[in-house]
Amino acid sequence: MPTAAAQAQVDDLPKIIQNNLDKPGNLLKILEQAQESDPKHYLSEKTLRTVADTLGLPLTQVYSVVTFYSFFNLKPQGKHSIVVCRGTACHTRGSLALLNEALHNMGIKSFKEEEENSVTSLDGFASVRTVACFGQCALAPVIQIDGVVKSRMTIGKLVSLLEKMKKEAKNERKN
Numbered sequence: 001m002p003t004a005a006a007q008a009q010v011d012d013l014p015k016i017i018q019n020n021l022d023k024p025g026n027l028l029k030i031l032e033q034a035q036e037s038d039p040k041h042y043l044s045e046k047t048l049r050t051v052a053d054t055l056g057l058p059l060t061q062v063y064s065v066v067t068f069y070s071f072f073n074l075k076p077q078g079k080h081s082i083v084v085c086r087g088t089a090c091h092t093r094g095s096l097a098l099l100n101e102a103l104h105n106m107g108i109k110s111f112k113e114e115e116e117n118s119v120t121s122l123d124g125f126a127s128v129r130t131v132a133c134f135g136q137c138a139l140a141p142v143i144q145i146d147g148v149v150k151s152r153m154t155i156g157k158l159v160s161l162l163e164k165m166k167k168e169a170k171n172e173r174k175n
């Protein structure tokens, strides 16, 4: 029996496809909206198959679009998102240490940066990913937490941001 979350995704998809059918660039728009509407912010195989079948496209074409753009997820994502810039400017100002701290703080043991798009903590609390450049190199090192860009990041600042995030989640659970 499908879960409520899976049902929500299945219910939304035909409407998303219908609303974008005649628009230019409809494949990207549909995929973006389908991912947004999914409670775990990812595109399941079922979603990709439905999109391909409805648009009359080969599934391989849909997959190649999804794998080309780094903002698409093929795996369920955590509740929070931590994105660490690994471009040259950020790397020279310590982004690897920031990435390692984010992983360690979330209890994530390994992340193959070159092979994986993102990694999610076992408790589903957060997903950690990297980007090639945020386009804000003058403010390096740059990270993004839940869509908010944070510049001139330090390990100390990162740790306090992550601890605050955990504390807020704990308080939410209590209420």
Ligand code: FES
Pocket (backbone or CB within 6 Å): 085, 086, 087, 088, 089, 090, 091, 132, 133, 134, 135, 136, 137, 138, 140, 141, 142
């Ligand atoms: S290299 Fe990090 S913002 Fe450009």
